[in-house]
Amino acid sequence: MFLNSGVLLAEYKTSCAVALSLHKKHRTVIFSSHFTLGRSVLPTESVNIGNMMRNSCNLQLSLFFLILGVSDVFSGTEYVETGKSYSFRPYIKNRVESILWRFNNDKVVEYEDGLLKWFQFEDRGVLATETGVLTLKGLKKSDSGQYEVEILGDGILRVSRHDLRVIDAVSQPKVACIKDNTGEVTSLECSVDFNIPAEYQWTGPGDMKHTGRTLNITNSTDLTAVYSCTAENPVSKNSTEFLLKECQTGDVFNGTDCVETGKSYSFRPNIKTRIEAILWKFNNEKVVEFEDGLLKWFQFEDRGVLATQTGVLTLNGLKKSDSGLFEVEILVDGKLYYSRHDLRVIGK
Template identity: 40%
Template sequence: MASNCVSFTLFLVFFGVGPVCGVVYLQTGTDYTFQPKITGRPQNILWMFKDTKMVEYENSKPDWYKDYKSRGKLDIQSGDLTLKNLRKDDTGLYESEIQVDGKLQYSKYDIEVMDPVPKPYVSCTLHDTEVILLCSVDSSVLAVFEWSGPNEFHHTGTSLTIPREQRPDTLYMCTAKNKVSQNTTDYHLKHCLPGGSNHTVAVTVALIIFAVALAGVCGFFICKNKHGGPSGEQSDRKEDKEKVFSR
């Protein structure tokens, strides 16, 4: 495959066309400079994207097309074209046609622009004998997933199945990757296994709720007894007065 690429490159160079082998992967929001690698000072420069003009230079100032003037920069000394703040719709084939000493030289570039991988999210499902960990990112981002763990453990895939008897403090890491970036999330089994942090939090919350409820019940009876006392005393006094008057 490499020899075929070299042969094709030599063929293109012989006929005045720059090499184009493979795709260059770029991240959204970054800048990229296309470098045609010419010798001599350019007389005329033309850059195209998908057979549509981007910028044209003919011994004066560059003429820009569409919105490329706000995002592009042309070096008239070298023919280099810089495209700023790349977007996914910038993906495709770019071509240059540069005249030097009356001879046209051609170059081609194929790029693919994609979003970087966000930090992956790890969730778990607990079964009788095993734990299943699932790693995921936003569905709009293409990524592959790799797991790592204790004792140089490695696994490829979105899910990971491990025995339930593993220690709660065991650490696994999920790494999401694409052609332009990668991101990793650490996950301790204590977040999933009984007796781990989630379980402790749940018990703590339950105890707090029970304590609040108990305090409320106690407060109710204390308040009732407090108000019941004076009422009973007033009743006794009333009965004593009635006895005195009856005499």
């Protein structure tokens, strides 16, 4: 039984032997203590009165009360950049007797009786047995989740929980021009690499400030106007400056198109002059490349067709997994043209 020395037991009535057993799966600690229960208990630590256990092996002993000193602390959510290290630091000042770390309810590492046993993360983890601090290196997105430690020290079981979120740093933001049917710029759109969470902040002429990914342009005739987009998430921050006149030869965002599963779709960049080179990407991974008269596919070859004279990419038999951002870079007369297309494949 985990009781501090300050516990006062008054007016003793009954004497019994109590075996407190926390099952090994849930952090087993077994020890027995002979004591007398009284009418009142004054603990210096918070106590938890749990369920009783019955001994059925002909010992005819009943365990009436489980009085266990437990401290439970939630340390909040921490964001860490992919590839970095992080140390979970439970607040422990007492002498550590045993430690059990879990990740999403599965054991990570256990320390007891001077022995250390790893169940996962052994190649990337370090456990400080004196403090309970667990350090993980080379973090991956799959390492995101709930980490929990149970530390037994001086008869007190302390529980500490940590919520970890591993995310990518924001890439250099890209600015795209959105045009109407007449070719006039109506807005600018800022973006980072696909699937990276970010918030966006714009600044521009006349101390203009705007929050959000898309910035409406009220005066597209001032081609000397300079705008700045800043992308930020909990682990990083990055900015890009954009001159409005770049919309004449720059990056064009063609909006979001929804296509039914199983159908075909053609991405049509607006190119009317002779093409020297083409590179299509899907979620930042190469799809197909055309250069020096040679065509090379990286994915979608069995379902894709590229028109090298126009840059049009057609995909057949679309699947939901084809949803995402398609980008093309086209070299024309020594100048690069960019076009981005957001595709959403819907249906069964």
